[in-house]
Amino acid sequence: MEFNNDKPIYIQIADYICDKIVTSTWKEEERIPSVRELGADLQVNPNTAMRTYEYLQNKHIIYNKRGIGYFVAENAMQYVTQLQREDFFDQQLPRVFKAMLSLNIPFEELQNHYSIFINQHVE
Amino acid sequence: MEFNNDKPIYIQIADYICDKIVTSTWKEEERIPSVRELGADLQVNPNTAMRTYEYLQNKHIIYNKRGIGYFVAENAMQYVTQLQREDFFDQQLPRVFKAMLSLNIPFEELQNHYSIFINQHVE
Amino acid sequence: MEFNNDKPIYIQIADYICDKIVTSTWKEEERIPSVRELGADLQVNPNTAMRTYEYLQNKHIIYNKRGIGYFVAENAMQYVTQLQREDFFDQQLPRVFKAMLSLNIPFEELQNHYSIFINQHVE
Amino acid sequence: MEFNNDKPIYIQIADYICDKIVTSTWKEEERIPSVRELGADLQVNPNTAMRTYEYLQNKHIIYNKRGIGYFVAENAMQYVTQLQREDFFDQQLPRVFKAMLSLNIPFEELQNHYSIFINQHVE
DNA sequence: GTGGTCTAGACCACC
DNA sequence: GTGGTCTAGACCACA
Incomplete structure (x- = not known):
């Protein structure tokens, strides 16, 4: 590792x-x-x-x-997922949204990148 | 500060x-x-x-x-914003998307949280 | 030291x-x-x-x-020697040659000094 | 300048x-x-x-x-040239020769670079 | 034990 | 006045 x-x-x-x-x-x-x-x-x-x-x-x-x-x-298992969700919604997401504001990134652009990401991670 | x-x-x-x-x-x-x-x-x-x-x-x-x-x-100025954008798209975003995958969070939920966030940060 | x-x-x-x-x-x-x-x-x-x-x-x-x-x-090791060689050929040497030009020092004189130097640094 | x-x-x-x-x-x-x-x-x-x-x-x-x-x-004028010569022979040259020793650069290579340098600086 | 950060204070060359 | 270097000593998280 x-x-x-x-x-x-x-x-x-x-x-x-x-x-x-x-x-x-x-x-x-x-x-x-x-x-x-x-x-x-x-x-x-x-x-x-x-x-x-x-x-x-x-x-x-x-x-x-x-x-x-x-x-x-x-x-x-259930507990870990819950912790991860909390971290996701309380920590990561606000940080990302804040960055989007200050960098003037519209939500649509996020959607585009999400589509690309999904395509790459699904086979 | x-x-x-x-x-x-x-x-x-x-x-x-x-x-x-x-x-x-x-x-x-x-x-x-x-x-x-x-x-x-x-x-x-x-x-x-x-x-x-x-x-x-x-x-x-x-x-x-x-x-x-x-x-x-x-x-x-231009240089700094570029660095920030790179960090956003290459580092932060993939991490968020990865978390969404493993936590089974649909994209729609992201949109909801975004709306809430925007409402709180607009006067 | x-x-x-x-x-x-x-x-x-x-x-x-x-x-x-x-x-x-x-x-x-x-x-x-x-x-x-x-x-x-x-x-x-x-x-x-x-x-x-x-x-x-x-x-x-x-x-x-x-x-x-x-x-x-x-x-x-390889990297360091390379850096040193670059410094030698790109920085030091041109400076020396430039000085030779402006001081009207012929290349032969360089050779003489080199011989002297070598003799002093060889056992 | x-x-x-x-x-x-x-x-x-x-x-x-x-x-x-x-x-x-x-x-x-x-x-x-x-x-x-x-x-x-x-x-x-x-x-x-x-x-x-x-x-x-x-x-x-x-x-x-x-x-x-x-x-x-x-x-x-005479005095300055003398100072420059002293600096050249007492400071610069020994440093260059020392570098040549530690980098295993033979004197012939110096000669080559000198020829190149001269060609570039004579018109 | 390791590196890393921080403070306080000093001294220096340089502009 | 400016930055730059250095010391002494402290505290911390990490392996």
Whole structure:
């Protein structure tokens, strides 16, 4: 896995895991890799993997059974999507709209780009 | 001026200056405040102001006449808006569209939120 | 290490590092000292070392792995020598030739001085 | 006149004046422009022109008659050329030779570039 | 441990 | 007056 520089690595890993959950690759109540395994898989320091798990645990997306490992929480999938939607509507969208205002970009142009984008991502 | 914590101050100042340029508050070839003035105005250390000017000079948005001060570069306005548009279409928009796909948000919903946003930002 | 006054210290450190790279003392993809180590080694403030690393990173001679340190970039050696050759042929040499013209110094005299110089620098 | 950023402007002006002297455009014992005139001609602050004159006076290339103006010194032409020769042989040349050593540039290559240079500068 | 940012204050050359 | 460099020391997020 490759990492950007605009986000902390541990956050990018969290996104990656959330993706696994949303797509049901990792199902609810299922055990997920140990910090060491995850670290080895993604070529990061186990501490960084640990940080991701702490982060996700604080958000109640995963939970920990002591001495056993980490597990996907109940309703995690639904919860993650909800968080993502909130982020989308409360953070991303306003920022985009603000940019459109200051750059004088009409809504129609958005629509054009959306059509193009869709065509490229549907096969 | 107030600063967030999600971006370095010197970047936020750079954004602030770009805004001045885009709105023609500071015109091309016009002298802009000295590092000391800017620092005093925005209540930051002159070094931080200096850092902003270095940053903007590297991007060819401002330039320096030795012993005299910094000046808005030729075509700076056009250049800045172009950079902003590129960032919008190449970075922000694809991210939004990707999120829409994975969250199953139809384009119509976008339109609704846009209407609401516009109503709030028009007098 | 001792520093001149005709160049900023951070540039002189950059030259010093480029020298390490060109002579393969520091090899490609190899980790280089942390800003604190380098500062301690060369008896300069870590900030100054940091300034050098920023400078070299902008020139793509070194790169950064977050939280880990700075590394010599791929092809850095080749790249640095190329930069030096360009500077030599495009900047230094024309200046020398121009001076020779205006001072009426024949090419033969250059050759003499070269012989003397070589004798002094060969063991 | 246009100025580089790698030398102080007042030095560049001094070079410009020395050139006038060497080429006998400004002859010995001849009055040269006042600081105000020179400043206006070259579009620089009179203070900067003044600095140049101070600099050249310290090197005994020009001298001052109070209330009248600045004059090219006796034997200035000869003296300037001598200074330039010294700079050439003591400063520039060793630097070039050093660069040749570290870049593995053989003397023959120098000769080639010299031929090219000469062809371009002779009509 | 790492880099990165910021402040405070100093000194310098230059215009 | 201007920018530019440097130091000292602090704090922070990140790996």
